[in-house]
Amino acid sequence: MYKVTKPTLLLDKKKAIQNIKRMVEKARDSGVNYRPHFKTHFSKEIGEWYREEGVKSITVSSIDMAVYFAGHGWNDITIAFPVNILQIDVLQHLARQVKLGLVVESSDAMGHINQGISDPVDVYIKIDTGYHRAGIWHENAVEIKELITTIAKHHQFMGLLAHFGHTYQQTEINKILSIYKTEVSALNQLRDQLGTDMMISIGDTPSCSLVESFEDVDEIRPGNLIFYDVMQAEIESCHYGDIAVCLAVPVVAVYPERSEIIVHGGAVHLSKDYLKDDKSQAYFGKVVSLNGKTWSEPLDDFVVVSLSQEHGKITVPKGQIEKIKVGDLFGILPVHSCLTANLMKEYMTLRGERVSTLHQ
Known part of the structure; x- marks a missing residue:
């Protein structure tokens, strides 16, 4: 049993492991590599739950x-973010310790990698298939082919890496599936054009x-699915019963006349x-x-x-407000669990155990 006295991020370990197992089995059945994104939980202890699977x-x-x-x-790590050349010395050190994967989208960045990292690394080219956040547009085959040549001078070209982030903006399952089909088709067409043996790596939670x-x-590289959140439930990539984290919040003020509480x-x-x-x-979570x-x-x-720095304002049905008093506890399912986990920096399981992260 957990005991809470301040804002605390509760973690349902059973649900989280069920979410991991589900994707492990799906990847195995499809014959693809499952390289989960750890940006959601960033915890060595939670990482072990994956290793056990x-x-x-x-x-x-x-x-x-x-x-x-x-x-x-962990000795096989891909950093799925365009290389920050200002930290090239850290990358060189990492490349001596682990099988390191890097993501590039320009010959300029690759030139710095070739000059600054002597140990071989795996390199993926970031491809933009429609999200328009980062990457080379998938129709620019000539530019991509030139970059492959630059990569192969000193390192191992692994393949094409994409993130279909626009699936998070959809509200209908068929639209998410349509984006997946269209973007995967674009990546395969690009691979056929390039005529090079390479892998295709994708990784958004809704489509996965x-x-x-x-x-x-x-x-596949989904990360958010270990916890899921309100956004995922609302676009129907999960059920509310799959959400594995909940922010416990104390009630600090009650206003019956306006049917509101402050937590x-x-x-x-x-x-x-x-x-x-x-x-x-607008709403900032589910109570x-x-x-x-x-x-x-x-x-x-x-x-x-509404939310301010430390305050949360919750409207309450009139028939319920008189039952609530200062010192009561409620929970809030986060809209985006990755950001909530990053801000809270640790978890408490439903058995009252504390789980640390890299911030501690």
Whole structure:
């Protein structure tokens, strides 16, 4: 049983492991490599839950994260973020310790890698298939072929890496599946044009959760699915019962006259990510009740209407407000679990055990 006295990120270990197992089995059935993204949990202890399911290779989003997990026994690490050439000396050190994968999108960056990293590294080219955040546009085959030549001078070209981040902006399953099909087709067409033996690595949680088979790719890298969150539930890539983290927050003020409560749980705990309901009202998480052992399904008509630095304002149904008093506890399912986990820096399991992260 857990005991909470301040904003605390509760972690349902059983749900998290079930989420890991589900994707491990799906990847195995499709014959693809599962290289989970650890940017969601960034915890050595949680990393072991993956290892127990047979996972041997991982993805991270920063060099600091790569150093942390290399120090905890992971020796096949891809940093799925364009190389920061200002940290080339750290990358050289990492390349001597582990099988290191790097992501590039320009010959300029690759030139710095060739000059600054003498030990061989695996290099992926970041491809933009429609998200328009980073990467070389998938139709620029000539530019990509030239970059492959630059890579092969000193290092190992591994393949094409993409992230279909625009799936997070969808609200219909068929649109998510359509994006996946279109983008994977674009990557395969590019591979055919290049005429080089290479892998295709993709990794967004919505499509990886909803697609049944990954026969047209070689590797998947989803990360958020270990915890899921309200955003994932709302786009139907998971159920609310799959969400494995919940921010426990104490009630610090009650205002019956306006049917509102104030909780100690604000933007420094949840971030300011929000969604909109069918009336276009913004909300910053889903409220649940706590009983010391687990949490409930989202409570009807309880709405997290605003967050400031430490404060959270929740509107409460009039028939419920008189039952709430200062010192009570509620839970908030986060809109975006990756940001909440990063802000909270540690977890408490439902058995009251503390789980550390790289921030500690």
